Amino acid sequence: MERIVECVPNFSEGRRQDVIDAIVDAMERAPTIQLLDVKSDADHNRTVVTMVGPPRALEQAAYDGIARASQLIDMDEHEGQHPRMGATDVVPFVPVKGVTMDDCVGIARRLGRRVGEELDIPVYLYEAAATRPDRVNLADVRRGEYEGIKRAIATDPDRAPDFGPASVGTAGATVIGARPFLIAFNVYLNTDDVTVAKRIARAVRHSSGGFRFVKALGLRVEGRAQVSMNLTDFSRTPMHRVLEVIRREAARDGVSVSHSELIGLVPRQALLDSGSWYLQLDVDSMQVLEDRLEGTQKGTLADFLDSVAAETPTPGGGSVAALAGALAAALTTMVGRLTLGRKRYADAQDAMKELVQEAEQLRHSLSAGVAKDAEAYDRVLAAYRRPKETEDERRIRQAAVERALTHAAEIPLNTARDAVAVLDLVAQAAEMGNINALTDAATAAHLARAAFQGAALNVRVNAESMADVERVEAWLEELEQLRERSQALLQSMLHLVEER
Numbered sequence: 292m293e294r295i296v297e298c299v300p301n302f303s304e305g306r307r308q309d310v311i312d313a314i315v316d317a318m319e320r321a322p323t324i325q326l327l328d329v330k331s332d333a334d335h336n337r338t339v340v341t342m343v344g345p346p347r348a349l350e351q352a353a354y355d356g357i358a359r360a361s362q363l364i365d366m367d368e369h370e371g372q373h374p375r376m377g378a379t380d381v382v383p384f385v386p387v388k389g390v391t392m393d394d395c396v397g398i399a400r401r402l403g404r405r406v407g408e409e410l411d412i413p414v415y416l417y418e419a420a421a422t423r424p425d426r427v428n429l430a431d432v433r434r435g436e437y438e439g440i441k442r443a444i445a446t447d448p449d450r451a452p453d454f455g456p457a458s459v460g461t462a463g464a465t466v467i468g469a470r471p472f473l474i475a476f477n478v479y480l481n482t483d484d485v486t487v488a489k490r491i492a493r494a495v496r497h498s499s500g501g502f503r504f505v506k507a508l509g510l511r512v513e514g515r516a517q518v519s520m521n522l523t524d525f526s527r528t529p530m531h532r533v534l535e536v537i538r539r540e541a542a543r544d545g546v547s548v549s550h551s552e553l554i555g556l557v558p559r560q561a562l563l564d565s566g567s568w569y570l571q572l573d574v575d576s577m578q579v580l581e582d583r584l585e586g587t588q589k590g591t592l593a594d595f596l597d598s599v600a601a602e603t604p605t606p607g608g609g610s611v612a613a614l615a616g617a618l619a620a621a622l623t624t625m626v627g628r629l630t631l632g633r634k635r636y637a638d639a640q641d642a643m644k645e646l647v648q649e650a651e652q653l654r655h656s657l658s659a660g661v662a663k664d665a666e667a668y669d670r671v672l673a674a675y676r677r678p679k680e681t682e683d684e685r686r687i688r689q690a691a692v693e694r695a696l697t698h699a700a701e702i703p704l705n706t707a708r709d710a711v712a713v714l715d716l717v718a719q720a721a722e723m724g725n726i727n728a729l730t731d732a733a734t735a736a737h738l739a740r741a742a743f744q745g746a747a748l749n750v751r752v753n754a755e756s757m758a759d760v761e762r763v764e765a766w767l768e769e770l771e772q773l774r775e776r777s778q779a780l781l782q783s784m785l786h787l788v789e790e791r
Contacts, residue, residue, distance in 0.1 A: 336371025377463030395469035407455025475554035612745030613660030
C-alpha cells in the first residue's frame with residue numbers, strides 16, 4: 292500500500308523571495324516528495340509550504356528545509372504580524388494515506404531529535420507528538436514568541452526544550468508535531484481597526500469561549516483588520532458557520548467582511564459543505580462533474596496524455612522520461628512477483644523479494660519525477676520573468692535563474708540515475724525470474740533505457756545555461772558514466788533474454 296504523509300512547514304520569511312526559493316529548493320531535492328503549495332505573506336513575514344510524500348523522504352525534506360532556513364534567517368532581525376519562535380517556526384506532519392497518527396508522531400520525534408542534535412536548535416513537540424499536556428496546544432508552546440523563549444529557555448524549567456540545547460541562537464526554536472488536517476482560513480474586514488478583529492477573534496476561538504475547533508487571532512494585514520484562524524476539524528466546525536458569526540460580530544461595530552482567503556490547501560469536502568449551505572442545496576459528491584469523471588475513468592492516464600499533447604510546454608520530455616522509467620520499474624516488480632512463490636524458482640526467492648522492494652522504491656521516485664519535472668520548468672520560466680530594471684533586481688533575478696536551472700537539471704538527473712538502477716534490476720529479473728515474463732523484462736529494459744536518454748537530454752539543455760561550470764562538468768561526467776553503463780546493461784540483458 293502506498294504511504295503518504297503531508298507536511299506543512301512554516302518559515303519566518305515572507306519578503307525576500309531569494310531566501311524563500313533557496314529553502315524550497317533544499318526541500319525539493321528529496322526525490323519522492325511532491326510540492327503542492329507555497330504561500331508567502333509580507334505582512335506576516337511568513338511562508339507556508341505544503342508538501343506530501345512517503346514518510347522517510349518527507350522527513351528528510353523537512354530536515355533540509357529547517358537546516359537551510361537556519362542559515363538564511365536571523366530571528367534577531369525578524370519582524371512580522373504573525374506569532375513566531377524560529378526561522379522554521381512550526382513543522383506539522385499529517386497522516387494522509389496508509390499511515391497512522393502514531394506513524395506521524397514517530398516522524399516528528401525522530402526529526403526533532405535530529406534537529407536538536409545536528410543543528411543545535413531547541414525543539415518543542417506539540418499536538419499528538421507532545422510529551423507533556425501543557426505543550427499540546429501550539430499557542431501555549433509559542434507563548435512569548437522568539438524574544439520570550441530567548442530570555443526564559445535557560446532558566447525556566449517549563450521552557451526547557453524536548454530536544455536540543457537550552458539556549459537560542461539566531462535560528463530561534465522550532466516546534467515539530469503531528470496533527471489532523473486543518474484549514475488555515477483568514478477573514479478580512481473593511482476597516483483598519485485591529486481592535487475589531489481582536490474582539491471577533493476572542494468571540495470565535497475556543498480558548499475564550501468560541502467554537503471548539505477554532506484558533507483565532509486579530510491582526511492588521513495589508514492595511515486591513517484580519518481574523519486569522521486555524522480550523523482544526525472542519526467537519527464539526529465548518530468554514531461557513533465561523534464566517535457567519537464573524538459577519539454578525541463585525542456588524543455590531545458597523546463593519547463588514549471584505550473577503551476571505553485560504554493559506555495552503557483545503558479538502559474538497561470543506562468547500563462542498565460551505566457551498567451547499569449557502570445555496571441551501573443538498574448535493575451528493577457524484578453530482579460534481581469532476582468527482583463523477585474520476586469515478587468512471589479509473590485513473591488519470593487519459594488526462595495526462597491530453598496534457599502532453601496540448602499546446603503547452605509542460606508536461607514535456609522530462610516528465611515523459613520519468614513516466615517511462617516508472618513503467619519500467621513497475622514491469623520489473625511484476626516479473627519479481629510472478630517469480631515469488633513458484634517452486635521452480637525456489638533458489639531465487641530471497642533475491643526476488645529484495646528486487647521487488649527496490650523496484651517499488653524506484654517506481655515511486657520516478658512517478659514523483661513526472662510532476663516534479665513540469666514544476667521545475669515552470670520555476671525556470673518564473674525566474675526569467677523576474678524584474679530586471681535595477682542592479683539589485685538583476686542580481687536577484689540572476690541568482691533565481693541559476694537556482695531554478697540547477698533544480699531543473701537535478702530532477703532529470705535523478706531520473707537518469709533511477710533509470711539505470713532499474714536496468715540493473717531488470718538484468719537480475721531476466722537472469723533469475725519467471726521465464727514466462729521474459730518479454731516483460733525486455734520491454735522494461737527498453738523503457739528504462741529510453742527514460743535515461745530522455746532525462747539526459749533534459750539535464751544537458753538546462754546545464755548549458757548555467758554559470759556553475761564545475762557543477763555542470765561533474766554532471767556531464769556522471770551522465771557519460773551512466774550512459775556507458777546503461778548501454779552495456781541493455782545489450783547484455785537482451786542477449787540473456789534471447790538465450791533463455
